Amino acid sequence: MRGLRKGRCCVTPLIKASNLSIHRSGTTEAVLKQVDFSIRPGEIVTVVGPNGSGKSSLIRALLGHMPLASGGVARKAGLRIGYVPQKLQLDSAIPMTVRRFLSLPRRVSDSVARTALETTGVPGIEQRQLTRLSGGQFQRVLLARALLHEPDLLVLDEPTQGLDQPGIVAFYQLIEDVRQKTGAAILLVSHDLLVVMRASDRVICLNGHICCEGTPEDVSVDPAYHALFGSGARGTLALYHHHHDHDHGAVCEPKLGQGGFSVSANDTHVTEQTRA
Amino acid sequence: MLDDFLIRALLAGLGLALVTGPLGSFVVWRRMAYFGDSTAHASILGVAISLAFHMSIYLGTLSVAIAMAVLVTVLTNRGQAMDTVLGVLAHSALAFGLVAISFVPSARSDLSAFLFGDILAVQRFDLALIWAGALCVLALLCWRWQRMVTATVNEELAMAAGIDPRLERLILSLALAVVVALAIRVVGSLLISALLIVPAAAARGRVSTPEKMALLATGIAVISVASGLWASLQFDSPTGPSIVSASAVYFAIAQIFRRV
Ligand SMILES: Nc1ncnc2c1ncn2[C@@H]1O[C@H](COP(=O)(O)OP(=O)(O)OP(=O)(O)O)[C@@H](O)[C@H]1O
Ligand SMILES: [Mg+2]
Numbered sequence: 256m257r258g259l260r261k262g263r264c265c266v267t268p269l270i271k272a273s274n275l276s277i278h279r280s281g282t283t284e285a286v287l288k289q290v291d292f293s294i295r296p297g298e299i300v301t302v303v304g305p306n307g308s309g310k311s312s313l314i315r316a317l318l319g320h321m322p323l324a325s326g327g328v329a330r331k332a333g334l335r336i337g338y339v340p341q342k343l344q345l346d347s348a349i350p351m352t353v354r355r356f357l358s359l360p361r362r363v364s365d366s367v368a369r370t371a372l373e374t375t376g377v378p379g380i381e382q383r384q385l386t387r388l389s390g391g392q393f394q395r396v397l398l399a400r401a402l403l404h405e406p407d408l409l410v411l412d413e414p415t416q417g418l419d420q421p422g423i424v425a426f427y428q429l430i431e432d433v434r435q436k437t438g439a440a441i442l443l444v445s446h447d448l449l450v451v452m453r454a455s456d457r458v459i460c461l462n463g464h465i466c467c468e469g470t471p472e473d474v475s476v477d478p479a480y481h482a483l484f485g486s487g488a489r490g491t492l493a494l495y496h497h498h499h500d501h502d503h504g505a506v507c508e509p510k511l512g513q514g515g516f517s518v519s520a521n522d523t524h525v526t527e528q529t530r531a
Numbered sequence: 532m533l534d535d536f537l538i539r540a541l542l543a544g545l546g547l548a549l550v551t552g553p554l555g556s557f558v559v560w561r562r563m564a565y566f567g568d569s570t571a572h573a574s575i576l577g578v579a580i581s582l583a584f585h586m587s588i589y590l591g592t593l594s595v596a597i598a599m600a601v602l603v604t605v606l607t608n609r610g611q612a613m614d615t616v617l618g619v620l621a622h623s624a625l626a627f628g629l630v631a632i633s634f635v636p637s638a639r640s641d642l643s644a645f646l647f648g649d650i651l652a653v654q655r656f657d658l659a660l661i662w663a664g665a666l667c668v669l670a671l672l673c674w675r676w677q678r679m680v681t682a683t684v685n686e687e688l689a690m691a692a693g694i695d696p697r698l699e700r701l702i703l704s705l706a707l708a709v710v711v712a713l714a715i716r717v718v719g720s721l722l723i724s725a726l727l728i729v730p731a732a733a734a735r736g737r738v739s740t741p742e743k744m745a746l747l748a749t750g751i752a753v754i755s756v757a758s759g760l761w762a763s764l765q766f767d768s769p770t771g772p773s774i775v776s777a778s779a780v781y782f783a784i785a786q787i788f789r790r791v
Contacts (some may be wrong), residue, residue: 360689
């Protein structure tokens, strides 16, 4: 399906950011420098990068939760966003069942709540207290809540943290299903490089600025990607090719002065072997 | 009927209990336990200002309380922890108040009566003021309930839903300041601070949702007022402290039956 989504250059993006810079609060030290970003309807975009590289900051800026040092963010009018933040500290002082939580701030019917919890693999936990859930169960509840109001865009910051291994695989399957069923675009932050490469339409490597960007096959051969992730990234391409059998030979578009080159599928294998 | 001081005391207590249930729940959820004390101490400053400028004491204390609520919100928005801010403000307000009042000799004698209030001395005007304040704040809470609860659970989720957590915090602080400032004059700072915290703390642990906690806290506050008044009549004990003692007893009972 990835092939189908190429060349949709003229669709209005859901969110478009240009020349975005963010400073650490109270200083002029840049957290993000001159980032251009856009996401189109139905697209799955994953942001990868080391800890502290500004992934969460980028997301919060796109959502308008953060003051910008420069640049601008344009969101499509009436855009419905389902958001799962990276860290969600819950205060145990407020009593809150899962069911009640799903009705914040907009109330939903019992059947909608039940369906959402079933979809994310935690059926029947409506009456449990939020603070009494395991990390993975809580993550699934957050996802269920993000799905409630037919979002045009799901923004998920490290949504697979705390999920078990089958859970991670099932999670990406679910994301794909959601996209198929609702046509929602999905913006992910993730450290699961192997799965990211299989499940995304577009990957953005971030480290204070955009180091490289493009389809998974482009990014996996980008020197900037290897510089960022080192040996950890080496196996990702092999695995990627293992699971995908559609046509290759995509043209790698140069981004941000990373240098342009084009590769065919065969070339990439050669590159991989010589590196290893 | 309203001439009967006991009935007036009961009505004043019930009016406060109605609004301290839900407000006190927010105080417990957001760890604002010192808010009552901070406002009470700031009120001393308000009294000094009122007397110095020949204003109504209600007006003076109310404006100082509102100024403090704004200050609390600004400081917490700048990243200070709520309990720290309230601790700092409670002590500084008291110190500034005592310094200010030393310049207004006529105020010194009023001070203790002011801080400790007397629910048995409530007049019709006080009663009207308390009920008007309580009903306004209740209406405000009902109107903004979903937004305020969401912002209390998590600020990022609230922002993603288009809620400004700073605005909700300001509104809550203002509501608290108004209720506390009105009540101090009438029932004293001990009683209003305790009514905010103790019933809500007693209700926590038995309930599953914020709404149930607010209702149960209101119920406990109402029963505390009624049984405290009754006890004070029965044993000829001071009324305000008797009401607080009653709520403390309910808190203790709730701990025994607490769902762990
Ligand atoms: N609340 C905050 N206050 C001040 N600085 C912050 C805050 N959150 C993040 N930063 C700084 O901004 C930079 C980028 O942080 P960000 O959270 O965006 O990184 P990230 O890529 O999401 O990292 P991770 O993979 O660990 O989640 C970091 O250098 C961090 O120190
Ligand atoms: Mg992050």
